[in-house]
Amino acid sequence: MPHDANSQTSARAQPHGGGQPSVAVLVSMGRHPLTERARRADQDARAVEMALSLGDVQPRLLHAGHFDQDSEAALRGYLGMGFDALELIEQEPGADVIAALCDRLRDAAPQLVLTGARAETDEGSGLLPYLLAEALGWPIVASLASIERIEQGEATLLQALPRGQRRRLRVRLPAVFTVDGSAPAPRQSAFGPARRGVVERIACTSLQDAAFAEWRIQPARKRPKRLKIVKAASARDRFKAAAAKAEGGGGQVLADVTPEQGAEAIFKLLQEEGVLR
Amino acid sequence: MLDILLPILIFAALALAAIGALRRVRLWRQGRSSPVSIAKGLAAMPRRYLVDLHHVVARDKYISNTHVATAGGFVAAAVLMILVHGLGLGSLQGLGGVLGWLLLAASACMFVGSLFVAKRRRNPPPRLSKGPWMRLPKSLMAFSLGVFVITLASVGIVPADLGSWIVALVLAGVVTWGLAEMVFGMTWGGPMKHAFAGALHLAFHRRPERFSTKEGGSGRSTGLKALDLDDDRAPLGVGAPRDFTWNQLLGFDACVQCGRCEAACPAFAAGQPLNPKKLIQDMVVGMVGGSDAHYAGSPYPGKPIGEHGGDPHGPIVARPFANGGTALVDADTLWSCTTCRACVEECPMMIEHVDAIVDMRRFLTLEHGNTPNKGGDVLDNLIATDNPGGFDPGSRLNWAADQNLPLMADRQEAEVLLWLGDGAFDMRNQRTLRALVKVLRAAEVDFAVLGNEERDSGDVARRLGDEATFQRLARRNITTLSRYRFTHIVTCDPHSFHVLKNEYGALGGHYSVFHHSTYIAELFDSGRLNLKAWKGDSVTYHDPCYLGRYNGEYEAPRRVLQALGIEVKEMARSGYRSRCCGGGGGAPITDIPGKRRIPDMRMDDVRETGAELVAVGCPQCTAMLEGVVNASAEVRDIAELVAEGLNEESAQDRASRRTQQSEEALVS
Numbered sequence: 001m002p003h004d005a006n007s008q009t010s011a012r013a014q015p016h017g018g019g020q021p022s023v024a025v026l027v028s029m030g031r032h033p034l035t036e037r038a039r040r041a042d043q044d045a046r047a048v049e050m051a052l053s054l055g056d057v058q059p060r061l062l063h064a065g066h067f068d069q070d071s072e073a074a075l076r077g078y079l080g081m082g083f084d085a086l087e088l089i090e091q092e093p094g095a096d097v098i099a100a101l102c103d104r105l106r107d108a109a110p111q112l113v114l115t116g117a118r119a120e121t122d123e124g125s126g127l128l129p130y131l132l133a134e135a136l137g138w139p140i141v142a143s144l145a146s147i148e149r150i151e152q153g154e155a156t157l158l159q160a161l162p163r164g165q166r167r168r169l170r171v172r173l174p175a176v177f178t179v180d181g182s183a184p185a186p187r188q189s190a191f192g193p194a195r196r197g198v199v200e201r202i203a204c205t206s207l208q209d210a211a212f213a214e215w216r217i218q219p220a221r222k223r224p225k226r227l228k229i230v231k232a233a234s235a236r237d238r239f240k241a242a243a244a245k246a247e248g249g250g251g252q253v254l255a256d257v258t259p260e261q262g263a264e265a266i267f268k269l270l271q272e273e274g275v276l277r
Numbered sequence: 278m279l280d281i282l283l284p285i286l287i288f289a290a291l292a293l294a295a296i297g298a299l300r301r302v303r304l305w306r307q308g309r310s311s312p313v314s315i316a317k318g319l320a321a322m323p324r325r326y327l328v329d330l331h332h333v334v335a336r337d338k339y340i341s342n343t344h345v346a347t348a349g350g351f352v353a354a355a356v357l358m359i360l361v362h363g364l365g366l367g368s369l370q371g372l373g374g375v376l377g378w379l380l381l382a383a384s385a386c387m388f389v390g391s392l393f394v395a396k397r398r399r400n401p402p403p404r405l406s407k408g409p410w411m412r413l414p415k416s417l418m419a420f421s422l423g424v425f426v427i428t429l430a431s432v433g434i435v436p437a438d439l440g441s442w443i444v445a446l447v448l449a450g451v452v453t454w455g456l457a458e459m460v461f462g463m464t465w466g467g468p469m470k471h472a473f474a475g476a477l478h479l480a481f482h483r484r485p486e487r488f489s490t491k492e493g494g495s496g497r498s499t500g501l502k503a504l505d506l507d508d509d510r511a512p513l514g515v516g517a518p519r520d521f522t523w524n525q526l527l528g529f530d531a532c533v534q535c536g537r538c539e540a541a542c543p544a545f546a547a548g549q550p551l552n553p554k555k556l557i558q559d560m561v562v563g564m565v566g567g568s569d570a571h572y573a574g575s576p577y578p579g580k581p582i583g584e585h586g587g588d589p590h591g592p593i594v595a596r597p598f599a600n601g602g603t604a605l606v607d608a609d610t611l612w613s614c615t616t617c618r619a620c621v622e623e624c625p626m627m628i629e630h631v632d633a634i635v636d637m638r639r640f641l642t643l644e645h646g647n648t649p650n651k652g653g654d655v656l657d658n659l660i661a662t663d664n665p666g667g668f669d670p671g672s673r674l675n676w677a678a679d680q681n682l683p684l685m686a687d688r689q690e691a692e693v694l695l696w697l698g699d700g701a702f703d704m705r706n707q708r709t710l711r712a713l714v715k716v717l718r719a720a721e722v723d724f725a726v727l728g729n730e731e732r733d734s735g736d737v738a739r740r741l742g743d744e745a746t747f748q749r750l751a752r753r754n755i756t757t758l759s760r761y762r763f764t765h766i767v768t769c770d771p772h773s774f775h776v777l778k779n780e781y782g783a784l785g786g787h788y789s790v791f792h793h794s795t796y797i798a799e800l801f802d803s804g805r806l807n808l809k810a811w812k813g814d815s816v817t818y819h820d821p822c823y824l825g826r827y828n829g830e831y832e833a834p835r836r837v838l839q840a841l842g843i844e845v846k847e848m849a850r851s852g853y854r855s856r857c858c859g860g861g862g863g864a865p866i867t868d869i870p871g872k873r874r875i876p877d878m879r880m881d882d883v884r885e886t887g888a889e890l891v892a893v894g895c896p897q898c899t900a901m902l903e904g905v906v907n908a909s910a911e912v913r914d915i916a917e918l919v920a921e922g923l924n925e926e927s928a929q930d931r932a933s934r935r936t937q938q939s940e941e942a943l944v945s
Contacts, residue, residue: 032661034669039661080646188653190646191745192513 021111021150021173023059025051026101026128027086029074030120038070040077043116045186047179048081051114052187054147059114062104064089064097067201079197080189088201094213095206098128102135104202111173112155117143117180123212133176140176141169144183163243279427280365282449287363290460297464298473304564305530307589308523309512311483318480325479325488325627329496334625340535343393347417348472350387351459357383358424361431377432384425391417404536406554408573413458413468420455423448466565471533475626478531481524482627499618499827500779501635504744514639514742518563518605519589525633529560531626534574538620538630543857543879544613544864548872550577551613553620553630556606560633563587563605577610578871593637596645611637612649613869616740616862617822622853638742648741649867656743663732663750665866668702674728676707680714683725690762691725693717693796696777698770699733700896705903706769709896712920713769713793719923720805724767730757734773739780740862748784751776755786769793769916771823771895772861778828792824794834794894794915801840807924810842814889817846817910819879819902820855821895834894837915841922846886856882860897876901884909892918 025048030041051059061078065071067090079086089100105113118126133140145160148168155175159167160182232238254265270276335341357380360366366376395414401407426448429435463469482488486498505511512520521529538553539545545552555569555577562569568586576582587593587605594611595604611634620630642648648656658667674682685694695717700706717724732750739747758766766788768774778790791799800806818838824830831852838845850856859865859875880902883891891910893899902912 034667035662037661039657082646188642188646188648188656190642190644191743192644193646195509 021054021057022109023051023054023057023112023114024062024105024108024110025059026113026115027061027063027075027078028116028119028121029063029065029071030077038074040074040186040189041116041120042186043118043120043178043180043183045078045081045116045189046181046183047114047116047177048078049186050144050147050179050183051112052081053184054150060108060110061086062089062101062108063087064101064104064204065091066093066095067199072199075199076194076197077189079199080191080194081187082190082193083197084193085198085200088199089204090201091204091206092208094209096209096212097206098131098135099207100204101128101132103204105132105136109174111153112150113138113174113176114144115176115178117178129176129178136174136176138175139171140178141171142178143180144177146183147177279430279445279449283362283427283452284365286449286453286456287359290456291359291363294460294464297461297466301464301466301470301474301530304589305523305527307519307564308521308526309519311481311522311524313481313483313485313524315481318482318485321485321488321490322476322480324491325482326476329488330479330625330627333623333627336623337537339393340397343390343397345390346386347390347394350383350385350390350421351417353383354380354387354421354424355459361428362424374432377428380428381425381432384421384428388418388421388425391421402536402540403575404540404554406534406536406572406574408571410468410534410573416455416458416462419451420459423452423455427452468533471531471626474527474530475533478524478528479627481527483522483524483528483632484629487627497829499775500782501632501739503748503780503783504639506745506748512640513643513744514641515593515633515636516640516644517590517592518560518587520640521560521633521636525629525636526560526564528626528628529557529564529633532557532561532628533626534558535625536574537623537625539575541619541623541854543615543617543619543859543875544869544871545575545578546856546873546878547859547875548578549613549869550580550607550610550871552577556610556634557628557630559585559587559606563591563593564589577607580607580610594641594645597647606637608641608647608649609869611641612652612867613864613871614862615822615857615859615864615875617857618826619822619854619857622826635740635742638740639744640742642742643745648743649869651866651868652741652863655863655866656738656741656746659733659735659738659743659746659750663753664699664702665733665737666699666702670732671729673697673701673731674726676701676704676710677714677726680711682714682728684728685725685761685763686728686730688725688761691723692764693722693724694758694761694763694766695724695726696734696766696768696770696773696790697726697731698768698773698896700770701731703896703900705899706896709769709899709914709916712914713916715920716797716800716806716916716923717767719807719925720800722800722805725761725763727757727761732757734770734776735780736772736776737863737866739776741866751781751784751786755781755784758786758788764789765796766790767793767796769894769896769914771821771827772897775823775827792828792830792833792894794824794837795830797915797919798833798836798840801837806840806919808841808919808922809924811918811922814911815846815887816843816890816892817848817883817886817888818851818892819848819858819883819898820851821893821898822855822857822861824894825855826853834892834915837919838892841918843892843918845892846888848882848886850882858893858895858898858901860895860901865897865901874905876905880905880908880910 027044028041030039032039061083063075063086067088075086089104091097091100115129118124129140141157141159143160145158145166148156148158153173155171155173157169157171159169161167232241254262334344357376361376361380391414394417398411398414458467459469463473484498489496515521534554536554542553552575554574558572559569566588570583572582585603585605593605594608595602614634616631618631655665658665662668663670697710732754735747735750766777771792774790774792777788818834820831835845856879857875858879889910891912892915893912894915899912899914
């Protein structure tokens with residue numbers, strides 16, 4: 001869970017073993033939305049960019065998955081951002097990579113794991129970072145806008161919230177951070193380093209994802225978009241409408257309630273909204 | 278006394294010059310190897326100098342006459358001086374006397390030439406470099422006058438000791454000065470270096486096809502050279518001066534700093550940080566090692582002199598994160614170039630500026646991954662969607678939904694393959710395409726399009742330095758084209774035209790390609806187009822760089838306009854001197870700021886003619902010129918003008934005549 005900057009996390013600060021933190025970036029294969037050509041995934045590339053912006057630290061790239069011509073093209077896209085090597089945990093197609101990633105991260109023991117919020121291929125549920133953080137027992141912070149500094153085993157972050165708002169957080173390391181479209185755009189991938197970069201293949205037993213194997217996959221249909229009717233008459237009103245915080249109408253803040261009461265309140269809300277019947 | 282002194286002086290100067298030459302050759306040989314024939318090059322050199330180079334120099338009559346007198350006089354005087362004063366042949370009777378008189382004539386001729394050099398230098402135009410170049414007329418005079426006077430003694434007009442030893446000593450001093458500049462300075466880096474390096478540069482030029490031959494020869498070579506991407510160890514472009522080929526380094530050394538490139542460069546005129554002359558001098562600085570503090574010409578606009586420097590093995594462009602340091606040149610200098618080739622066209626030394634700039638861009642893009650502004654996005658789009666705008670490649674033919682264009686995939690063969698280019702995604706260029714289709718139909722041309730099978734030609738990717746993406750696109754296009762049978766390719770985009778015609782060859786694609794203006798001109802000449810007389814406003818014509826300077830097509834567009842009954846009001850800069858619209862070489866994508874915009878300056882050129890319409894033949898030019906605010910002239914593509922001028926009735930007549938004929942054929 002994210003630690004708020006106002007909480008007492010700083011009191012638990014411990015001296016960190018000096019030098020720069022080790023950073024691992026989990027990267028996956030992306031696909032262009034129009035042509036479906038293999039490329040670096042946008043969010044993962046943003047995670048790599050964020051890792052590179054940390055200064056002298058040389059981040060390590062890690063990918064778990066099947067290795068073929070397509071995924072090589074995509075992975076070389078990350079190497080082209082200025083890396084000599086990329087670790088590839090070889091997995092069979094359709095494997096559940098969480099266990100393999102988890103083992104590898106335990107061995108390598110990075111201080112920081114950065115990754116995109118959601119993969120562009122395969123399941124793309126966006127659950128991987130959470131399952132990984134759970135398995136490792138590390139905190140996770142979603143949708144980072146930037147990492148402001150890392151000192152003494154603690155990272156100061158800016159988390160992106162809707163409508164351009166930012167929240168400053170301090171988080172004990174090691175931790176898992178995910179990055180989405182609000183992070184800075186990735187740098188260009190250059191042909192030279194992409195071609196020279198080495199894919200270090202690590203053999204690893206793959207665990208078939210039984211549930212995923214049963215799923216039927218079809219292209220997503222475009223869902224109709226709700227029309228946003230802006231009633232504002234002036235530019236000032238339009239700007240205010242665009243920049244205004246989401247205002248909860250009939251919300252209710254529950255504090256100091258028992259888990260049962262909380263669950264009951266949620267259950268009631270879901271019934272009111274028609275999610276549960 | 279001079280009898281003893283002169284041979285010593287002459288041979289000492291020659292020996293020092295020989296040592297200097299070896300040192301200079303070693304500097305050039307730091308570069309990579311290049312496949313040029315040494316013997317053939319040396320054999321071709323006199324013709325290249327006397328015909329091709331002189332052809333360019335003669336665009337400025339004053340300096341060409343001056344140069345003939347000075348350089349011709351010097352070469353003759355130098356050879357004769359070695360014979361007469363060096364080897365002492367002047368004192369012989371018979372032949373010796375003749376040699377002496379010839380030497381007098383040669384040095385007198387050189388002296389007259391040097392007077393004109395001095396006149397040019399009294400109030401030099403800003404494009405000329407100052408510094409050591411300002412002393413050159415004096416040195417020329419010292420040499421010619423000194424040699425003249427001592428030769429007077431040899432032929433016996435004045436006494437051998439010239440009256441007194443003081444006069445002889447002064448004269449020896451003057452001759453020493455002349456020899457130092459003209460012989461020693463030639464190989465040790467003085468202004469006369471241009472003669473030594475220039476002669477060898479002409480001999481070992483990396484584009485021997487550029488020069489005419491006795492048999493004629495095209496005299497044009499404008500396609501960029503392909504990088505070998507299969508060899509992992511071959512450098513990707515030029516990151517340090519020694520990554521240039523040796524004959525490129527030699528070419529930089531040949532520069533006379535006449536500044537004709539500077540005067541022609543649209544980026545320099547717009548106040549963007551590029552000056553082709555300074556760029557070439559910076560490459561010389563890099564080759565030799567040191568800083569640009571000794572450069573005595575106009576700087577890159579907005580960049581003071583003396584802050585940049587480098588060495589043969591050091592980087593040309595500093596990486597942006599390296600503490601804001603500078604190297605030999607800044608990246609924005611290289612990205613300001615529109616690759617319009619105006620500098621190459623003007624260069625009397627036949628230096629290839631654009632090749633060098635693209636070589637350095639290749640390194641920035643392929644190794645640094647640092648294409649400025651939208652460059653990275655455009656390259657990503659080209660990789661993912663085969664067009665720079667990132668449009669769905671399946672929508673390439675959407676504009677022609679009502680045109681019922683024949684597809685190559687259905688037809689398999691056609692006389693003409695109409696190459697649409699990326700303008701197919703641009704609403705303005707779609708009007709041109711419609712007009713072109715109308716013209717082709719009116720002339721009953723058997724044509725077909727590739728439709729969605731077409732990809733970007735790779736022009737932008739290549740000029741932005743992404744050779745890998747260019748070659749990928751080119752190879753795929755070549756594979757697609759190899760599936761169909763057609764006689765010609767016709768396109769309304771000079772950039773695609775140039776790339777298909779001149780740059781696909783190295784990758785195995787050889788085609789007969791026409792720009793639409795050339796093709797329309799041929800259609801008209803063969804009587805397949807019936808055109809009405811033009812009733813509109815006065816018209817001027819803007820030569821696209823990639824049609825004109827790159828491919829030498831200046832006539833056909835004018836012939837088409839003439840066929841329409843239009844009298845073209847030429848701009849001051851037209852034909853091979855046409856000013857770029859600012860749209861080439863990816864310049865609108867990298868968008869380096871300057872004081873003015875290049876298209877604004879071009880529209881000012883149009884305004885000066887008073888024309889109310891400017892005819893163009895390129896989608897880039899159309900976009901750039903139409904983007905000018907408060908323009909005095911309308912921008913129309915030649916195809917649009919022709920489509921408007923079609924005599925539609927006659928087309929119908931012909932159609933009805935044809936049906937009549939076929940009916941008659943049926944009846945009989």
